[in-house]
Amino acid sequence: MRLLMLGPPGSGKGTHGVRLADDYGVVHISSGDVLRAAIAGDTRLAGYVARGDLVPDDVLFKLLVPIMERAVAKTGGFIADGFPRTLAQAERAYREIGIDRHLKLDAVVSLDVPDDVLVRRMLDRAQQQGRADDTLEVIQHRLAVYCAETYPLIEYFRERGILLPVNGNQPPDDVYADIKEALDQRVTK
Template sequence: MIVIFLGPPGAGKGTQAAYIAKSRGIPQLSTGDMLRAAIKAETPVGLQAKAIIERGDLVSDDVVAGIVAERIDAPDCKPGFLLDGFPRTLGQAQMLDDIVKTKSCDIDVVLELKVDEGALVDRLRTRIEETKARGEPVRSDDNEEAFRNRLEVYREQTAPLIPFYKEKGLLREIDGMQPIDQVSAEIDKVLDSLS
C-alpha cells in the first residue's frame, strides 16, 4: 500500500503518518527527516538544503526525488510505504508518477488533512513549548516567521496537488481539526476500504 499525506505545515501529517506506519507495518518516509539527517551528517546535499530549509523554502525537486527513489528500493518498502512531505509540487508529483511506474507499483490513496490555518500557529506554539519541555532542541525552522512563509509556500506550490490527485480519483479528505484519535480512526476507515 502506497499512501501520500497532504496538508499545510502543522496539520498533523507527521503524527498521523507515524500512527499509520506503526498500525499498518509500513515505513513512514518523511522527506523532512531524510533531509534533516543529511544536514546533520553534513553531506553535500545536506549543506545545500540547510539554508533553504531554514528560510522555510523547498529544496529542488531533483534532490528530493532522488532521495525518495533511493529510499523506496530498501527491503522494508516492499509491502508499501507512506510518504510524508513528498510530493510537494506538481513537478514532484509527476516525478513520483515516473518513479512508481519504473518500480511497477501504484499510489493507493492521497490523504488530505484539512485544517483551519488560523489554528496552525497555535499548534506551532504548542509544539515549540512541548519540545522545550522535553529538553529537546527546537527545530531551526520552528518559528512564526518561517512558519508563515511555509504556509504561503504550501498555498502556492503544494495546494495545486489537491485537484491533481482529485482528478486521478486518489484524493480522500480528512477533517484534521478533530482530536488526534478521531483523525486516526477516520484514516483507518479510508485505508480499510481500500483493502
C-alpha cells in the first residue's frame, strides 16, 4: 500500500495515517515530523515552519524520498501525509518517485473539514502538545496556503482516478471507518 493522506492542516491526516500504517503493516511518513526533526540542524527550515510557509521543493525531496525508498524496501509501502503539497511537487513526485523509483501511489485519501473546525482543532492541539507553530495567525496563514497551493491537488488526483474523498468532520472512528471502506472498495476493484 502506497497511500497519500491529503487535507488541510488539522484535518486528521497524521492521526489516521498512523492507524492505517499499523493496519496495513507499512511505514507512516509525516512530512511535518520529518521537517520538525530536521529543524534542529537547520535554522533556515525553522523560519519556513514558524511562518507557516511551504519548505522549498528541493529540500523536501532531499529529506523525504530516501525515507519513502527505505519504507518500501522494508515493508512494501508507506502512508505519507503532507507530501506532496503543491501541483509542482505532485508532478515532480510522479516523475521522480512514481516512474523513476517505481513508488507510484495506489490511492489518495482526501479529508474534507470546514475551516472553523480546523482552527479549533489546531488551537487545541497547540495547547495540548505545546506546538509553537500553531498560533492563530500561523494557522490562518497555513489554511490560506493550503487553499492556494494544495487544494488544486484534489482535482489532479481525481483526474488520475486515485482520489478517495472522505468527510473528515465527524468522530475520528467514523472517519477511519469511511477511509477503510473507501480503501477496501478500491483494493477490490
